[in-house]
Amino acid sequence: MRMSSLFTKTSRTEPAGETSKNAKLLIQAGFVHKEMAGVYAYLPLGLRVLENIKQIVREEMNAIGGQEVMLTALQPQELFEKTDRWDDAKVDNWFKTKLKNGTELGLGLTHEEPIVDILQAFVNSYKDLPIYAYQIQTKFRNELRAKSGLLRGREFIMKDMYSFARSQQEHDELYEKAALAYAKVYDRLGLGGITYRTYADGGIFTTRFSDEFQTLSDVGEDTIYVHEGKKIAVNKEIFTDENLAKLGLKREELVEKRGVEVGNIFPLESKYSDALGLYYADETGHQQSIVMGCYGIGISRLMGMIAEHFADDKGIVWPAAVAPANVYLARLGNDADVTKAADKLYNDLTENGVAVLYDDRDERPGEKFADADLMGIPYRVVVSSRTIAENKFEVKARDKSDSQLLDKENLMKLFA
Numbered sequence: 019m020r021m022s023s024l025f026t027k028t029s030r031t032e033p034a035g036e037t038s039k040n041a042k043l044l045i046q047a048g049f050v051h052k053e054m055a056g057v058y059a060y061l062p063l064g065l066r067v068l069e070n071i072k073q074i075v076r077e078e079m080n081a082i083g084g085q086e087v088m089l090t091a092l093q094p095q096e097l098f099e100k101t102d103r104w105d106d107a108k109v110d111n112w113f114k115t116k117l118k119n120g121t122e123l124g125l126g127l128t129h130e131e132p133i134v135d136i137l138q139a140f141v142n143s144y145k146d147l148p149i150y151a152y153q154i155q156t157k158f159r160n161e162l163r164a165k166s167g168l169l170r171g172r173e174f175i176m177k178d179m180y181s182f183a184r185s186q187q188e189h190d191e192l193y194e195k196a197a198l199a200y201a202k203v204y205d206r207l208g209l210g211g212i213t214y215r216t217y218a219d220g221g222i223f224t225t226r227f228s229d230e231f232q233t234l235s236d237v238g239e240d241t242i243y244v245h246e247g248k249k250i251a252v253n254k255e256i257f258t259d260e261n262l263a264k265l266g267l268k269r270e271e272l273v274e275k276r277g278v279e280v281g282n283i284f285p286l287e288s289k290y291s292d293a294l295g296l297y298y299a300d301e302t303g304h305q306q307s308i309v310m311g312c313y314g315i316g317i318s319r320l321m322g323m324i325a326e327h328f329a330d331d332k333g334i335v336w337p338a339a340v341a342p343a344n345v346y347l348a349r350l351g352n353d354a355d356v357t358k359a360a361d362k363l364y365n366d367l368t369e370n371g372v373a374v375l376y377d378d379r380d381e382r383p384g385e386k387f388a389d390a391d392l393m394g395i396p397y398r399v400v401v402s403s404r405t406i407a408e409n410k411f412e413v414k415a416r417d418k419s420d421s422q423l424l425d426k427e428n429l430m431k432l433f434a
């Protein structure tokens with residue numbers, strides 16, 4: 019991608035009315051546009067980051083047998099009445115709208131009911147199970163506060179998966195497999211070291227705990243108690259002596275921290291399947307309940323979390339796995355030989371599958387370097403008359419302060 023044809027521009031001034039660090043950085047770098055509080059548009063480079071995160075999540079869900087679907091954003095009232103989740107007194111963050119004939123509709127905030135409804139058409143026998151179905155989709159929630167940028171949106175991107183099992187034991191296996199896949203996702207995103215599987219309230223329908231995945235951060239809304247050695251944590255909401263005993267944890271071994279919930283998994287037992295009449299026939303033809311689980315990951319919240327965490331005073335420092343490009347190629351000056359060498363390097367890198375953001379604009383070096391830092395591209399490569407004179411390229415990693423001169427061969431090897 020050539021910067022000269024990119025319609026977004028960076029800004030050196032902080033956006034007015036934005037208090038959260040992730041939103042400030044992402045707006046200044048031209049990655050997102052704030053439409054209104056809690057509602058952000060993704061611009062070319064920001065969309066690349068979002069897609070990279072989605073792809074990592076998708077690969078890990080596929081690896082455990084997840085089947086991707088895309089359910090609808092418009093929700094029918096009747097379906098949610100069957101599970102008693104339509105009434106605003108029960109679920110207070112619905113966005114609702116109406117058809118011209120007055121029929122009320124909801125805007126998708128979660129999808130247990132729709133996926134169960136769909137499976138009615140396909141699941142009859144024990145042979146049809148187990149199933150993991152997931153989607154990556156926009157969710158709408160009328161959140162009370164939306165001041166944390168991408169961390170809490172009123173319109174945001176979530177991956178939600180639902181599992182359907184023939185027994186509690188089969189459910190437990192699916193649940194653990196998904197938990198392991200989650201850990202892989204956070205590792206690949208660079209957040210593994212600071213993300214804790216956290217015991218939390220399982221809701222009123224089960225005596226089990228749910229599991230949240232909490233990333234340590236001062237801006238986190240949740241208080242959690244971390245066991246560093248066991249790499250697990252307990253949410254404050256269930257932090258009682260009785261629960262700690264159940265979990266085999268000692269109060270004095272836990273440290274209080276703040277966390278951002280970047281995902282969670284829930285045992286649903288048969289609450290939704292029973293309520294909507296989804297059953298299966300076992301080997302002897304008897305009707306049995308289906309045990310469900312649901313598994314959410316905050317895709318856009320993760321983008322905000324990564325921008326919030328991997329940053330310094332100059333801007334974002336994207337982990338390579340999600341960066342919108344791997345190389346920021348800065349051409350300094352516009353001498354014919356410099357332009358020729360930079361164009362050639364751009365083509366060679368691109369042909370080798372390296373994602374390059376080519377700064378081919380006629381800007382001062384200081385501007386280009388500041389943009390490279392703000393945008394957080396993992397490597398900056400400079401082509402100037404000086405580097406050409408030495409027959410080398412100047413390379414600097416975003417997270418290091420010193421640069422090095424490499425010849426073409428070694429440069430290509432660095433990105434191989």
Ligand code: ATP
Pocket residue numbers: 128159161168169170171172174175176279280281282314315316317318319
């Ligand atoms: P929270 O307690 O933060 O409101 P939740 O318990 O409502 O989260 P779920 O409904 O289980 O979360 O959603 C699954 C995941 O989606 C969450 O773990 C979180 O990462 C993400 N998420 C939830 N609400 C939002 C939001 N308003 N903006 C961005 N991401 C969200």
Ligand code: MG
Pocket residue numbers: none
């Ligand atoms: Mg919520």
